[in-house]
Amino acid sequence: MIARLLPILALAAVAVPARAAEDAALPHWASLRATEVNMRVGPGEDYRILWVYHRQHLPVRVLRAMEGWRLVQDAEGARGWVLLRLLSRERTFLVAGQGQAELREKADGGGRVLLRLAPGVVGRLGDCAGGWCKAELSGKIGYLPQGRLWGTGK
DSSP states (O other): OHHHHHHHHHHHHHHHHHHHHHHHTOSEEEEEOSSSEEEESSSSTTSOEEEEEOOTTOEEEEEEEETTEEEEEOTTOOEEEEEGGGEEOOOEEEEOSSSOEEEESSTTSOSOEEEEEOTTOEEEEEEEETTEEEEEETTEEEEEEGGGEESOOO
16 A cells, blocks of 8 residues: 555655745746636635636736745736636736737848737747747747737746
């Protein structure tokens, strides 16, 4: 019986340090895993709901961790608590600012325009360097100016 539990215990021992290391790296970026996510005033289901998000993959900044809950901040500056299981470590971006942002073929802003993105558009974020970020949206992969994206900082 004990021999059968050892692999399970070993797996649990690996998961705990990984979560602790993630929380030690606060703040960090995450995105909403579900299509409906409640933001609450405190870390528990008994706390009042401040906001209900209906936007899967929306990027959020994780500021604090407490027993299965994370204090997050959205692009508009709203802060509240979200259940950890409703967050993903997948990096995403939100187009910020005024006017359209152009998804370009090349990391220097060159090449043809692949898509024009309105403020508020969300997509998958790749690496950023030299003021440009690799991005994926609607099956297209290109580069966006980092200054137009929320969700790209450290």
